[in-house]
Amino acid sequence: MVKKYLKVVFFGIVLFLASYLSIAALWANSVVEELLQNTPSAHQEVEIQPQHLKALVKIEDPAFYDHNGLNISNGQGLTTITSVVARDLFLYHQDLVGVKGSFQSFYKAVFNCCKKIDLGRDIMAVVLNSHATKQQQLNLFINNTYWGTMEGSSVIGMQAAAMAYYAKEASQLTDDEFYGLIAMPIAPNYYHPVSNPEAHAKRVQRIKAIVSGQCSASGWFDLTYEHCATGA
Missing domain, CATH: 1.10.3810.10 (Biosynthetic peptidoglycan transglycosylase-like)
Incomplete structure (x- = not known):
């Protein structure tokens, strides 16, 4: 009886998490172009010496040019450049309105509450990486x-x-x-x-x-x- 109950709870959690992340992905895809277009810093390239840019990437995100937004290389920690700028772009740079704004407020509240375990930001990083060039992602990081x-x-x-x-x-x-x-x-x-x-x-x-x-x-x-x- 206990095993059956635990199995039901486990599958319930998995279903909830899958639904949560799926909705996060759909929402992120629906707003990413609008957010990028309305964020000037995504398009403002700061001049940096090539060897310095290489050093920045090596320290902040060693596999930046190869990953799809997420990575677990040595020295990476819990975040990539992409996930850091995705969090700020989707949740903080611009207040959305209507239904999109309601979802933004919800995801912002979840992140503020549970940032160490919230996977929503990781989904947003994958979405951002599919819409923004690596240069745009670097622009966001360097400028913000x-x-x-x-x-x-x-x-x-x-x-x-x-x-x-x-x-x-x-x-x-x-x-x-x-x-x-x-x-x-x-x-x-x-x-x-x-x-x-x-x-x-x-x-x-x-x-x-x-x-x-x-x-x-x-x-x-x-x-x-x-x-x-x-x-x-």
């Missing part, structure tokens, strides 16, 4: 990522971060300065070059070891590269 707080104001986007922390255009950053920027997004106000320079400097050194190939991520959830402290 939070780079900490400087003098009481939030720093949004790489161009603003380059000016705030180094007084330069992003395209003019040296290698070390660029590594200083990409050290921050994982925890912008902890790995902060001004308020926490010691922690920031340590992460920069580990990133340099990863980018140079002296060290590599030790697993899926290895985002801090602590074993790379000596560059080994």
